[in-house]
Every structure is written in structure tokens, then in C-alpha cells.
Amino acid sequence: MQVQERTKTQTSEISDGILAQQTLVGDQRAFELLVQRYSKPLYNFIYRFLGDYDQASDILQQVFLQLYISLPKLRTGEPLKAWLFQVARNRCLDELRRKHPIPFSELEPANDEDDLSPLATIADSSPLPEELAERRDLQQSLQKAIQTLPPRFRSVVTLRYAGQLRFSEIGQVLSMPEATAKTYFQRAKPLLRAALTQPA
Amino acid sequence: MQYSQYVLFSDGGVPQDDLPIDELDTLFEQLPQLEVSPSLIARILATISRLPRPTLCIPKEELGDNPNHPSSV
Numbered sequence: 276m277q278v279q280e281r282t283k284t285q286t287s288e289i290s291d292g293i294l295a296q297q298t299l300v301g302d303q304r305a306f307e308l309l310v311q312r313y314s315k316p317l318y319n320f321i322y323r324f325l326g327d328y329d330q331a332s333d334i335l336q337q338v339f340l341q342l343y344i345s346l347p348k349l350r351t352g353e354p355l356k357a358w359l360f361q362v363a364r365n366r367c368l369d370e371l372r373r374k375h376p377i378p379f380s381e382l383e384p385a386n387d388e389d390d391l392s393p394l395a396t397i398a399d400s401s402p403l404p405e406e407l408a409e410r411r412d413l414q415q416s417l418q419k420a421i422q423t424l425p426p427r428f429r430s431v432v433t434l435r436y437a438g439q440l441r442f443s444e445i446g447q448v449l450s451m452p453e454a455t456a457k458t459y460f461q462r463a464k465p466l467l468r469a470a471l472t473q474p475a
Numbered sequence: 476m477q478y479s480q481y482v483l484f485s486d487g488g489v490p491q492d493d494l495p496i497d498e499l500d501t502l503f504e505q506l507p508q509l510e511v512s513p514s515l516i517a518r519i520l521a522t523i524s525r526l527p528r529p530t531l532c533i534p535k536e537e538l539g540d541n542p543n544h545p546s547s548v
Contacts, residue, residue: 307520335519457494
């Protein structure tokens with residue numbers, strides 16, 4: 276038991292870069308560790324973004340396939356975690372685009388922080404109806420609320436809530452400053468509230 | 476530059492991440508973190524194992540005499 280714990284701790288201490296190097300020299304176990312490290316947050320992010328288990332499984336597979344193929348070229352200094360979520364998000368957007376055409380303006384993470392009115396950046400602190408929390412289908416409601424968001428807000432919200440990324444990491448994934456990621460997150464909240472308070 | 480000095484990825488530092496937590500955050504924290512099924516992991520690894528090993532393309536002048544580089548094995 277202690278040996279297992281020690282091994283787990285040791286493998287979690289190995290950096291992504293080392294695991295990638297080991298994969299490149301033919302160590303399949305190193306790639307397996309990368310898959311184990313990132314499959315859960317990626318899967319949760321993809322599922323919450325699309326709301327479909329089968330699609331989430333397919334896209335997760337595609338992300339790791341792309342990682343494996345791209346390993347020799349990944350020397351940009353970008354953290355691997357952000358790269359993986361960026362690939363996952365792009366695949367999700369492809370999927371959304373396939374199902375419903377998305378207006379170009381919704382896809383581009385425009386850095387329009389300056390365009391925001393001061394009111395839009397203030398967090399809406401109005402309380403949610405208490406009875407909402409008591410609904411048996413709360414999880415479904417939350418999932419549906421995420422699905423109502425425009426893609427750019429959905430990305431930030433799912434990266435935060437499902438991928439459990441820090442705002443600096445979200446900024447890396449979406450190629451925007453950390454402050455803009457925070458602003459998008461705050462702007463998404465009133466939309467989430469509105470979706471949650473709408474009658475089913 | 477030796478192979479061992481190549482930086483593939485830089486691991487980011489711990490950022491300041493200080494937005495106040497509100498009741499909406501608390502609500503969404505109740506969304507369960509889904510587990511990835513072992514069969515899906517196995518499927519991914521099986522797919523990868525069928526692919527040829529990726530090789531690092533480093534310019535020859537950067538390799539030096541590093542006997543550990545994959546291309547010299």
C-alpha cells in the first residue's frame with residue numbers, strides 16, 4: 276500500500292516535459308501517464324461543453340491522438356495543459372459548428388474588454404431562488420444553462436467549472452489576457468442566472 | 476544544444492486567482508466530476524500503440540554527439 280502511494284506520488288512529480296521526452300524515446304508508459312493525468316479534466320470539460328457522452332469520448336480520443344502525433348513539434352514553451360485544452364476546445368467548436376452554424380463573431384475571442392460597459396463587469400449578486408437548489412434535476416439544469424451560453428462564454432465557464440483551470444490557464448487556452456478571461460467569466464454569470472431562473 | 480536541454484513544455488507557476496466566490500460558483504461546484512471509464516482509456520492507448528513512434532526532428536548541428544538522442548539509437 277505504502278509502495279503504491281509512493282509510486283503515485285513519484286509519477287505525479289514527473290513534469291509533462293519529461294513525460295513527453297520519454298514518449299519520444301519510445302516509452303509508452305510515459306504517454307500513458309500523460310493520458311491518466313489529463314483525461315479526467317479534459318473529459319469533464321468536453322462533456323460539459325457539448326453535453327453528449329459519446330461525443331466527449333470521441334473528442335477525448337482525438338485530443339490524445341493529436342498530442343501523440345504533435346509531440347515532436349511541441350517545443351513552443353507553452354504549457355502542455357493549455358495546449359490540450361485548446362485542442363479540445365477547437366474540436367468542440369468544430370462539433371458545434373457541424374450541428375449548428377455559429378456566427379463568426381461568436382467564435383472569435385475578441386479582446387473587447389475595453390468595449391465593456393462598467394455595469395457589465397460588475398458581478399450580479401442577486402440571489403438565486405432557494406427553491407432552485409432543491410430541484411431534483413439540479414445537475415441537469417446546470418448542464419442546460421451551460422448549453423445556452425454563446426461559445427465564447429461557454430468556453431470560459433466550462434474551462435473554469437469542469438476543467439477546473441485557473442484564470443491564467445484559461446487565458447492561455449483562449450489566447451487572451453487573464454483579466455479578460457475573468458471579465459468573460461463575470462459576464463457569463465448573469466446569462467447563467469437567467470438560464471437557471473427560466474421555467475423548464 | 477543537447478537534447479536533454481530541450482524545453483518541450485514549461486510548467487506554469489501558481490497564479491493569483493482571486494475572484495470572489497458567489498452562490499453561482501457554489502452551485503456549479505455541485506456538478507460532479509465525471510470519471511473516465513477504464514475502457515475509454517484502454518481504447519485511447521490501444522489506438523496510440525498502433526501508431527508509429529513519434530520522432531523528434533532536431534537539426535543535425537544541434538545534436539552534437541549525444542548518444543542518448545533517439546535518432547542515434
